[in-house]
Amino acid sequence: MSLPAGLVEALAAAVGPERVVVDRERLEPYGRDESELGTFPPEVLVLAGSAEHVQRVFELAARDRVPVVPVGARSGKSGGTLALRGGIALSLEKMDRIVEIRPEDLIARAQPGVVTGRFQAAVEKHGLFYPPDPNSLDLCSLGGNVAENAGGPRALKYGVTREYVLGLEVVLPTGELLHTGKRSIKGVAGYDLTALFVGSEGTLGVVTEITLKLLPRPRHVATALVCFRSVEDASRAVARVLARGIIPRCLELLDDVALAACARTSPFRFPPDAGAALLVETDGNDEEQVFAEIARVAEAVAGEAAGEVIVAQNEAQRRDIWETRKYLSVNLKALHPRKLSEDIAVPRSRIPEMVALTREIGRRHGFEVATYGHAGDGNLHANVLFDTDDQRPRVEVAVGEILRAAVDLGGTITGEHGVGLAKRDFLVYEQGAEQVALQRRLKAVFDPLGILNPGKIFPEPG
Ligand SMILES: Cc1cc2nc3c(=O)[nH]c(=O)nc-3n(C[C@H](O)[C@H](O)[C@H](O)COP(=O)(O)OP(=O)(O)OC[C@H]3O[C@@H](n4cnc5c(N)ncnc54)[C@H](O)[C@@H]3O)c2cc1C
Numbered sequence: 001m002s003l004p005a006g007l008v009e010a011l012a013a014a015v016g017p018e019r020v021v022v023d024r025e026r027l028e029p030y031g032r033d034e035s036e037l038g039t040f041p042p043e044v045l046v047l048a049g050s051a052e053h054v055q056r057v058f059e060l061a062a063r064d065r066v067p068v069v070p071v072g073a074r075s076g077k078s079g080g081t082l083a084l085r086g087g088i089a090l091s092l093e094k095m096d097r098i099v100e101i102r103p104e105d106l107i108a109r110a111q112p113g114v115v116t117g118r119f120q121a122a123v124e125k126h127g128l129f130y131p132p133d134p135n136s137l138d139l140c141s142l143g144g145n146v147a148e149n150a151g152g153p154r155a156l157k158y159g160v161t162r163e164y165v166l167g168l169e170v171v172l173p174t175g176e177l178l179h180t181g182k183r184s185i186k187g188v189a190g191y192d193l194t195a196l197f198v199g200s201e202g203t204l205g206v207v208t209e210i211t212l213k214l215l216p217r218p219r220h221v222a223t224a225l226v227c228f229r230s231v232e233d234a235s236r237a238v239a240r241v242l243a244r245g246i247i248p249r250c251l252e253l254l255d256d257v258a259l260a261a262c263a264r265t266s267p268f269r270f271p272p273d274a275g276a277a278l279l280v281e282t283d284g285n286d287e288e289q290v291f292a293e294i295a296r297v298a299e300a301v302a303g304e305a306a307g308e309v310i311v312a313q314n315e316a317q318r319r320d321i322w323e324t325r326k327y328l329s330v331n332l333k334a335l336h337p338r339k340l341s342e343d344i345a346v347p348r349s350r351i352p353e354m355v356a357l358t359r360e361i362g363r364r365h366g367f368e369v370a371t372y373g374h375a376g377d378g379n380l381h382a383n384v385l386f387d388t389d390d391q392r393p394r395v396e397v398a399v400g401e402i403l404r405a406a407v408d409l410g411g412t413i414t415g416e417h418g419v420g421l422a423k424r425d426f427l428v429y430e431q432g433a434e435q436v437a438l439q440r441r442l443k444a445v446f447d448p449l450g451i452l453n454p455g456k457i458f459p460e461p462g
Helices: 007-015 024-031 051-064 116-124 142-148 193-197 231-243 256-263 287-301 315-326 328-335 348-365 389-408 424-431 433-446
Strands: 044-047 068-071 088-091 098-102 107-110 165-171 177-181 206-213 220-228 250-255 276-284 338-345 368-374 379-386
Touching: 007 044, 007 051, 024 044, 024 088, 051 068, 051 088, 051 165, 051 206, 068 206, 098 116, 107 116, 116 142, 142 206, 165 193, 177 193, 220 231, 220 287, 220 315, 231 250, 231 276, 231 287, 231 348, 250 256, 256 276, 256 328, 256 368, 276 287, 276 315, 315 328, 328 338, 328 368, 328 379, 338 389, 348 368, 348 379, 348 389, 379 389, 389 424, 424 433
Parallel strands: 044 088, 068 088
Antiparallel strands: 098 107, 107 206, 165 177, 165 206, 220 276, 250 276, 250 368, 338 379, 368 379
């Protein structure tokens, strides 16, 4: 769409001209995220500095029904920030203040543009702990994490973002300013609107402040790497660890393709017969207990393991183990330049079946698939690897089959990245037409004009 005459000038008058961008070169990066779904630039970008700015933007957008797309740090993998229908990109990146940290209440308040890793480091200075740790934490923002209900490796023990959001300040597309939730840990009054906004992918309202629950920081962490001959052995090992009543804080799986990619830069020499690996981490306040727990993990997986369990003896070795996992995405691109990455989740007992199915689907369509991820909670990143753009339509068919297979095994099309644009055509397959219709009606209550992030989550009619 082209913008109504006078809108840019009205936006500049409302929020200040320095906060309004129309220069094409500066808009272009706001048309992309990490989803590899293409570039959909907005027509104008507003860099909000306050909740009031957000209200003013909605007021002006509502007059001519101009789409408004909330934007965090653009690390999203489901296309949530893409301006499908042009309009206004409303960036929260300048609202990046940690408002307060209250050790006595174990809570903090922060603006949505605060980078997650910066927030974690800030609370740690007070001996506190904010567990959600998406692997993008040096990049992504708290607002994006709330909108996507982000997870990460530590979700196995500590849960996802939702578990930590006590309250929100939100501006609705109608311009109303809401304060949901509470600052106490308990509270059951009324419908849980806070929970509804968490994971709503920027389609119900724009989050302008977040109240987060914190935990005391565990004083000790132990990290180990275990190799296996096959994914089946590794999956059995996951089940064995959990069955012994051990909940490590992380239990990450790498299959053989992922392992081959890691081996390119990893400081470790994996055994030649290694066909999978698990990265395990335990934590707590008593150092002996933390290491005793990792020893119990080692004991539990000994029957399946290929070679020794490598336990990091110091911080540098811990970092080495995590580096192995961290550069995986980049290393996969060295095997094949293109990839489509999915984040299905299945019941833990179905992991071996799911991994076997992804391989079979990949093979049938002529592609290699690398599977890795948060095996402890059943959340797997299945990456279909390919070389040229003309292969993409076939890759998309394969991806569709992978998503349906996850649902058929009792799982979901997305464990943490959200539906966005990437998976909107599969939502009905997972949830059924009635549930999707109810969600559309809910959206209309919050956004009667349909101006907030249109085209996301729900399939297009027809
Ligand atoms: C290398 C890499 C690793 C990753 N690892 C993980 C992982 O382990 N776990 C995981 O969960 N994700 C992971 N992600 C995905 C991504 O980082 C998360 O989804 C993150 O939460 C997005 O945050 P963001 O600030 O970049 O949001 P954006 O990408 O900017 O936006 C994401 C969505 O949130 C909406 N939004 C943003 N801010 C607001 C706001 N203030 N109010 C309302 N809506 C808003 C947007 O409209 C969009 O729909 C990874 C991404 C990369 C690139």
